[in-house]
Amino acid sequence: MPKRAIQRFIKLEASGGILLFAAAALSMVVANSALADYLNSALNARASVIIGPLAIDKSVLLWINDGLMAIFFLLVGLELKREILDGQLSDRSQLALPLIAAFGGFVLPAIFFAVINWGEPVNLQGWAIPSATDIAFALGVLSLFGSRVPLAVKVFLVSLAIIDDLAAIVVIALFYTSNLSLTALAYAGVGIAGLVMLNVFNVTRIAAYILVGVFIWVAVLKSGVHATLAGVVVAFAIPLGAKSSETGGFSPLRKLEHTLHPWVAYAILPIFAFANAGVSLEGFTLETFANPLTLGILAGLFIGKQIGVFVPVWYGMKKGWFQMPVGANMTMMYGTALATGIGFTMSFFIGSLAYEDLDPLINDKMRLGVLSGSMLSLVASLIVLYISTKLPKKAGATPHSEPAPASAQ
Numbered sequence: 001m002p003k004r005a006i007q008r009f010i011k012l013e014a015s016g017g018i019l020l021f022a023a024a025a026l027s028m029v030v031a032n033s034a035l036a037d038y039l040n041s042a043l044n045a046r047a048s049v050i051i052g053p054l055a056i057d058k059s060v061l062l063w064i065n066d067g068l069m070a071i072f073f074l075l076v077g078l079e080l081k082r083e084i085l086d087g088q089l090s091d092r093s094q095l096a097l098p099l100i101a102a103f104g105g106f107v108l109p110a111i112f113f114a115v116i117n118w119g120e121p122v123n124l125q126g127w128a129i130p131s132a133t134d135i136a137f138a139l140g141v142l143s144l145f146g147s148r149v150p151l152a153v154k155v156f157l158v159s160l161a162i163i164d165d166l167a168a169i170v171v172i173a174l175f176y177t178s179n180l181s182l183t184a185l186a187y188a189g190v191g192i193a194g195l196v197m198l199n200v201f202n203v204t205r206i207a208a209y210i211l212v213g214v215f216i217w218v219a220v221l222k223s224g225v226h227a228t229l230a231g232v233v234v235a236f237a238i239p240l241g242a243k244s245s246e247t248g249g250f251s252p253l254r255k256l257e258h259t260l261h262p263w264v265a266y267a268i269l270p271i272f273a274f275a276n277a278g279v280s281l282e283g284f285t286l287e288t289f290a291n292p293l294t295l296g297i298l299a300g301l302f303i304g305k306q307i308g309v310f311v312p313v314w315y316g317m318k319k320g321w322f323q324m325p326v327g328a329n330m331t332m333m334y335g336t337a338l339a340t341g342i343g344f345t346m347s348f349f350i351g352s353l354a355y356e357d358l359d360p361l362i363n364d365k366m367r368l369g370v371l372s373g374s375m376l377s378l379v380a381s382l383i384v385l386y387i388s389t390k391l392p393k394k395a396g397a398t399p400h401s402e403p404a405p406a407s408a409q
Contacts, residue, residue: 130300
């Protein structure tokens, strides 16, 4: 491909989303081909880092999920903090919208799952599976429409998805953590105190925050809590703008956000998608869909999510409690609510914890429920968002030509 063609491709606003879905599709093909064993062997290969008494021994898959995705969460946290302090969410009334939507989108899917699986104690262990949203895939859906989906809608989804995943991490820590290390959590607390001190002394060197962040990541990883939480914690500690005039207005947050963007969009997210989206369909039959476990997850993701997110948004706007994101319409908000039903990786992760060491057939049913519910949400979201971008704009609507958030591109 000529150099200019490569440059044009990289400049496409949706190129990150295109790479993400291409990687996921390739992973599905490989997982259902003769190359599946080679892929599994590569992902299960061990990689160790040993520094004195400290040893981290993880599979390649876990290095991707716990390590690379912590960087993604760092970028998303940076974007959210910037929007809260100096952007779309600086108006607290705008923050209330994703908060209430995230609450409904987390609780209702769990209720759907519990009702369908009532009387099945083993199945009920996975009540939180359909409550999760895969930020990478959900943002990838919106990114495919480029600037036709306003920045405010992407910020709404980023905010909602972060709150959603933070809730999922808390649930994992409380209900799916059997060997929680209080000592490691104490070390993480020391690291957080270090971030506070950096802020108190107006430190603007990004390297200082990254070094403390690595320490926190290791501590959280060793604690048994999902390590990606460390990325959000560090992001919220990095200052938006220096308090000292000697720096000439230098913004550590904006600098780091700009640096991370291409790495996340064109490397981390595609690698993540390829490593996690590969699901073998061997042994799946139509009868499997009739199982309460599969139905509960499917209904929670595809029905519970869209109702739990959209109804509070619609009702709140109807009553005048919330304002419509600038440049959006109600159809677009419904399409965004559908995108939150894409559970994929986080749902798979919670499911693997819920049914660890149980009959492989249970895990097969769980995987089918996550895959089918996520795919239905994906397709429906694409259709509704496409329709919403074709609707005539209201008079006086503000045109949107600004770029999308880094992680949404």
